[in-house]
Amino acid sequence: MKTQMPDHWPSTLGPVICVVGARPNFMKMAPILRAFAAHQPAIPTLLLHTGQHYDRDMNDKLFEDLRLPHPDINLEVGSGSHAVQTAEVMRRFEPVVDDKKPSCVLVVGDVNSTLACTLVAVKKGIPVVHVEAGLRSYDRAMPEEINRVLTDQVADRLYTTERSAADNLTREGIAAERIRFVGNVMIDSLLSNRSFARSPADCLQAAGVDPALIQGAQGFGIVTMHRPSNVDHADILASLLGVLREISESIPLVFALHPRTKSNIERFGLGNLIDQTKMIMLPPQGYLEMLGLMANARIVLTDSGGLQEETTALGVPCLTMRENTERPITVEQGTNTMVGRNLDSIRHHAAEILAGRGKSGRVPENWDGQTSQRIAADLATWLIERHNRN
Numbered sequence: 180m181k182t183q184m185p186d187h188w189p190s191t192l193g194p195v196i197c198v199v200g201a202r203p204n205f206m207k208m209a210p211i212l213r214a215f216a217a218h219q220p221a222i223p224t225l226l227l228h229t230g231q232h233y234d235r236d237m238n239d240k241l242f243e244d245l246r247l248p249h250p251d252i253n254l255e256v257g258s259g260s261h262a263v264q265t266a267e268v269m270r271r272f273e274p275v276v277d278d279k280k281p282s283c284v285l286v287v288g289d290v291n292s293t294l295a296c297t298l299v300a301v302k303k304g305i306p307v308v309h310v311e312a313g314l315r316s317y318d319r320a321m322p323e324e325i326n327r328v329l330t331d332q333v334a335d336r337l338y339t340t341e342r343s344a345a346d347n348l349t350r351e352g353i354a355a356e357r358i359r360f361v362g363n364v365m366i367d368s369l370l371s372n373r374s375f376a377r378s379p380a381d382c383l384q385a386a387g388v389d390p391a392l393i394q395g396a397q398g399f400g401i402v403t404m405h406r407p408s409n410v411d412h413a414d415i416l417a418s419l420l421g422v423l424r425e426i427s428e429s430i431p432l433v434f435a436l437h438p439r440t441k442s443n444i445e446r447f448g449l450g451n452l453i454d455q456t457k458m459i460m461l462p463p464q465g466y467l468e469m470l471g472l473m474a475n476a477r478i479v480l481t482d483s484g485g486l487q488e489e490t491t492a493l494g495v496p497c498l499t500m501r502e503n504t505e506r507p508i509t510v511e512q513g514t515n516t517m518v519g520r521n522l523d524s525i526r527h528h529a530a531e532i533l534a535g536r537g538k539s540g541r542v543p544e545n546w547d548g549q550t551s552q553r554i555a556a557d558l559a560t561w562l563i564e565r566h567n568r569n
């Protein structure tokens with residue numbers, strides 16, 4: 180029988196604490212908060228920022244671009260080793276849960292903040308809702324993989340972006356009734372912001388770079404890399420910069436540089452590998468800047484998770500410089516090709532794309548801009564039914 184929705188959220192049912200910590204969380208949470216506010220009845224929320232990312236470039240600028248409200252609570256944990264960062268979030272989150280008595284804690288993605296808040300909530304008997312559940316790279320050397328596996332084990336409601344995620348969860352013994360295939364909230368953000376995207380020329384100008392550098396007939400490519408496995412070892416970082424320099428002979432490459440990558444290039448003395456006129460180094464870009472850059476690029480080279488999905492939605496060919504992906508649908512249906520750190524493979528696939536033989540792909544099921552609404556409808560029903568039962 181279908182649950183009758185009340186006109187107002189029950190006064191005895193607490194708010195949903197919505198957790199963000201790091202840059203890739205922000206574009207996932209923005210449409211969720213809007214859908215919760217628009218739901219009938221409105222789902223009350225508290226936006227909690229752990230403070231894992233705190234720079235203007237990594238944080239404030241994205242909040243503005245995504246029209247995210249100022250967080251209700253900021254734990255201000257900042258940077259640290261994985262243990263310190265995770266422990267600090269846990270320590271500071273516990274009293275918030277005690278004080279606010281949430282109906283559930285909603286976490287997104289796979290960053291340290293996701294796992295830390297999950298552990299605190301579940302041990303206090305507060306249900307955990309995981310958005311973007313079930314993705315697996317099967318590479319336990321990635322900190323994000325550990326965060327995903329552990330979060331999913333204890334989460335009560337798991338929302339997935341692609342159908343393969345449910346198979347991964349089932350293999351780990353997670354009951355099917357906890358899993359809902361809803362689609363991809365990142366694509367909600369992408370579709371609702373696409374018309375506000377900044378022009379690539381504006382992005383360069385804002386960084387004090389001459390836009391003429393990317394206005395030639397051959398167009399331009401985009402590069403992002405920040406995974407420790409790619410940027411924390413001098414020889415690997417040098418070989419990747421070397422092959423990117425070769426590609427930049429054919430097409431100018433615009434880099435949006437993560438602070439970790441920037442500092443490692445300096446620390447390892449690799450600045451000489453960068454040809455400033457063809458390898459254009461920009462600071463981390465805002466959301467609308469990155470959207471404009473990607474949408475207009477001929478090729479994207481990345482090790483990011485999110486960019487694999489965004490390029491698939493935009494139909495832009497993407498080469499992922501990793502040995503594995505937790506987002507296989509972007510390869511099977513989308514524009515993504517895995518090239519690892521294999522320099523020949525990177526060279527070959529980049530040449531294919533520049534010769535007009537890149538993948539055009541198609542947009543996966545339920546990546547339609549309506550995922551947050553599906554989550555709001557399902558979560559409200561689930562919470563109210565539980566509440567009525569107790």
Ligand code: UD1
Nearest residue numbers: 201202203231232233234237258259290291322323438439
């Ligand atoms: C985190 C996520 C990763 C995500 C990435 C996006 C984990 C395990 N990793 O990695 O999944 O793809 O965010 O950016 O949670 N720093 C700044 N300013 C900031 C934040 C960080 O300069 O605002 C620098 C600090 O030197 C810090 C380093 O970046 O030590 C790494 O930050 P951290 O949050 O630990 O991990 P990310 O590499 O950003």
